[in-house]
Amino acid sequence: MDKRKQKSRKIIMEAFIELLREKELEKISMNEIAEKANVNRGTIYLNFADKYDLLDKCIEANFSQLIEECQNAINDKKSLTKESLLMTFRYLESHFDFLCILFQSVGLSVFKKCIHDEIVKGLPHYDQSESLTNVIRSEVSTQFLASAITGVLEWWFVNSMPCSPDKITDELWLLLQNNRVI
Amino acid sequence: MDKRKQKSRKIIMEAFIELLREKELEKISMNEIAEKANVNRGTIYLNFADKYDLLDKCIEANFSQLIEECQNAINDKKSLTKESLLMTFRYLESHFDFLCILFQSVGLSVFKKCIHDEIVKGLPHYDQSESLTNVIRSEVSTQFLASAITGVLEWWFVNSMPCSPDKITDELWLLLQNNRVI
DNA sequence: ACACAACTGTTGAATAATAAACAGTTGTAT
DNA sequence: ATACAACTGTTTATTATTCAACAGTTGTGT
Numbered sequence: 001m002d003k004r005k006q007k008s009r010k011i012i013m014e015a016f017i018e019l020l021r022e023k024e025l026e027k028i029s030m031n032e033i034a035e036k037a038n039v040n041r042g043t044i045y046l047n048f049a050d051k052y053d054l055l056d057k058c059i060e061a062n063f064s065q066l067i068e069e070c071q072n073a074i075n076d077k078k079s080l081t082k083e084s085l086l087m088t089f090r091y092l093e094s095h096f097d098f099l100c101i102l103f104q105s106v107g108l109s110v111f112k113k114c115i116h117d118e119i120v121k122g123l124p125h126y127d128q129s130e131s132l133t134n135v136i137r138s139e140v141s142t143q144f145l146a147s148a149i150t151g152v153l154e155w156w157f158v159n160s161m162p163c164s165p166d167k168i169t170d171e172l173w174l175l176l177q178n179n180r181v182i
Numbered sequence: 183m184d185k186r187k188q189k190s191r192k193i194i195m196e197a198f199i200e201l202l203r204e205k206e207l208e209k210i211s212m213n214e215i216a217e218k219a220n221v222n223r224g225t226i227y228l229n230f231a232d233k234y235d236l237l238d239k240c241i242e243a244n245f246s247q248l249i250e251e252c253q254n255a256i257n258d259k260k261s262l263t264k265e266s267l268l269m270t271f272r273y274l275e276s277h278f279d280f281l282c283i284l285f286q287s288v289g290l291s292v293f294k295k296c297i298h299d300e301i302v303k304g305l306p307h308y309d310q311s312e313s314l315t316n317v318i319r320s321e322v323s324t325q326f327l328a329s330a331i332t333g334v335l336e337w338w339f340v341n342s343m344p345c346s347p348d349k350i351t352d353e354l355w356l357l358l359q360n361n362r363v364i
Numbered sequence: 365a366c367a368c369a370a371c372t373g374t375t376g377a378a379t380a381a382t383a384a385a386c387a388g389t390t391g392t393a394t
Numbered sequence: 395a396t397a398c399a400a401c402t403g404t405t406t407a408t409t410a411t412t413c414a415a416c417a418g419t420t421g422t423g424t
Contacts, residue, residue, distance in 0.1 A: 002378095002379065002380070004379080004380050004381070005379090005380070008380080008381075039381075039382090040381060040382050040383070042381075042382070042383085043380085043381055043382075046380075046381075
């Protein structure tokens with residue numbers, strides 16, 4: 001992509017997020033965003049359809065960042081690791097205030113779905129055709145586990161992170177081991 | 183000036199100064215500057231003739247900043263004030279490492295002349311036609327004082343700021359008062 | 365002496381951002 | 395009710411930056 005587009009999108013999104021920290025979405029005007037980003041107002045419309053599209057792109061970029069930060073741990077080993085869980089908790093922790101802002105505007109569901117899907121990808125997949133003793137690792141169990149993990153993530157986040165990322169990861173990992181899934 | 187030109191010049195100069203901190207002028211290539219500034223190499227040539235022109239513009243911008251920071255104290259009262267002296271010392275202190283780099287490349291003389299001239303502007307001017315008792319405030323005395331002040335500034339800077347801006351300002355101001363110039 | 369890599373400064377075509385306008389909308393105060 | 399100010403989203407011509415290529419230079423090692 002053209003360097004100018006990259007830069008424009010970046011500074012506009014940064015300015016917008018900065019404003020989101022200061023006031024709620026509906027109180028933010030395109031004029032303000034343009035002023036804060038120090039770009040022409042038209043430039044915003046060249047890159048984003050409107051304020052809500054801009055918000056979507058910010059969320060997407062934010063989620064991409066989470067995935068990217070965890071992808072070494074997740075993708076290299078082609079399965080869920082303790083490390084990737086820890087990184088996810090740490091990501092949620094370090095972006096807490098910003099994510100709260102996003103969830104106010106857009107709800108938790110988008111993020112939850114993304115994280116759930118990513119966990120599904122990370123869990124080991126086994127054919128349904130395998131023996132019945134492996135039923136625990138079937139599609140159903142994958143969904144079961146992904147939901148469980150996502151649920152813990154959500155609970156931890158929504159309750160303002162009642163314990164450290166390290167502690168919650170330890171506990172969750174122990175549960176997974178006890179269920180003989182990993 | 184067009185917003186894009188402003189931005190380009192700013193980020194190119196900042197990147198260049200950043201590189202000047204890391205290595206000497208002759209070891210810095212236009213490629214590196216472009217890379218650090220995250221602009222196309224051609225953009226540098228659209229804004230600056232070459233590396234040396236870029237250096238000149240950086241110095242000019244830096245000096246403009248000094249003047250601007252002191253101009254309230256200097257220009258509003260149309261004469262030299264203790265405050266403007268203090269601000270000058272503080273400016274030299276806070277930009278010490280960067281100014282050292284500049285002086286390595288370009289020498290002290292440019293800066294000295296600018297500061298000298300600015301002090302001349304700040305000193306009160308009296309007609310040569312006034313009574314002989316006012317000879318102390320003639321053109322000669324103006325040059326005398328400006329050189330003295332500039333000399334102290336230079337000594338203080340070249341000797342790596344042997345005392346605080348506040349202390350050197352106090353001492354210099356006392357000298358000026360004892361000479362009944364202010 | 366030669367090759368080779370990195371650099372300089374320039375070009376032209378494509379693309380993006382800017383400035384300045386515009387009509388239409390919304391919210392607010394009088 | 396109405397005027398007013400601020401906003402939205404779009405359009406136009408203009409200007410700046412980008413990208414890719416170019417020939418020519420400089421410095422380095424073999």
